[in-house]
Amino acid sequence: MTSEPFLTIDDQPITVSQVFRYLQAGGKLDGFIGEIVRQYVIERSLTEEPDLQPSPAVLEQAVVDFRLSNKLTDAQVFQQWLSTNGLTYETFHERIAVGFRMDKLRQNVTEPKLQEYFIERKMFLDRVVLSRIIVDSKDLAEELRLQLSEGASFEQLAREHSLLEDRVMNGMMGPVSRGSMPDILRAAIDLAEPGQIVGPIELEGRWALFRVEELLPAVLENPQVRQTLQNELFDQWLAEKIQTLPIKINIGE
Structure with missing residues (x-):
């Protein structure tokens, strides 16, 4: 059975199995699979924790803050920015909501360990x-x-x-x-x-x-230090999650 084309290059169909062979030949298959699994774990975690969803008022304020910080308060300028980035107002709202939920998930995962981890890493942060x-x-x-x-x-x-x-x-x-x-x-x-x-x-x-x-000297109250440690802890948490997942690649021609 022939696979459906994954994409077309110069009018030539490229199947999923070809894509995987090209990635493997270029030494990028592991990174490709790793990013897929990473996004899967994140998406599943966001789905499993409904309390991460922002309220409409909080979401609207986040939209306002984004437009202010990026000088997009003018309606025409904002519409042009949406078009340039291939977004509708709805998909833009969803992106802001996902970003909010990601921040909340990262906070929930890392906050209990942050103080102890800061002490552990302080010598390298000073x-x-x-x-x-x-x-x-x-x-x-x-x-x-x-x-x-x-x-x-x-x-x-x-x-x-x-x-x-x-x-x-x-x-x-x-x-x-x-x-x-x-x-x-x-x-x-x-x-x-x-x-x-x-x-x-x-x-x-x-x-x-x-x-x-x-x-x-590093202090945990420094936003950059805090962000760095949160990112490191979140990546560790993701790696632990990924290690527990059975992963099987099925490529059929």
Whole structure:
């Protein structure tokens, strides 16, 4: 029995089995199946929890907020935006409702675990703004440390002596996750205050001096931090759900 064409390319029918073969040949079949299963689990979860449905008043307010934030308050501009995105007013409303339900589902799934997970992940969320001077010689690193203690400019020494490209930025590294630092560096940074010089420290066969510019401890009240953790927890929850599902691929020609 011949499969119905899944799509047509240059007037040639492409069956579902061909689509799967192409995805497999391109190394994208696992990702394709994974996304299907992911969306299935999400849709089923949304269906099984009717309390996620927003009230008409809440939904209408969400629509108003969306139009305000995207400068779509003018009726003609909004209609043009709908047409450009292939939406009707009804399908747009449904999209807003689904987004609301997704947010509520994510909140229900993650909120009970959020505080504990934040504590677990905090070391990787805490950041420190650093500048550095990297040299090959321990003797040179110690000499530079002495010059810094006598009032020399960190920026000038970085430009003159550092081996890395960030010397053109006066050695400025920018924010670095505490969790990504080598243990020896993190231990030293944890005892330092902004403006303090740390080192010399041997890292990967070279010698480093660091200046602590700013400490940026993570807080759960930060919306970006909270969103990141919620997304991670939700993805873990989805993965656990997916692992319990028997999946069978049926491809007939």
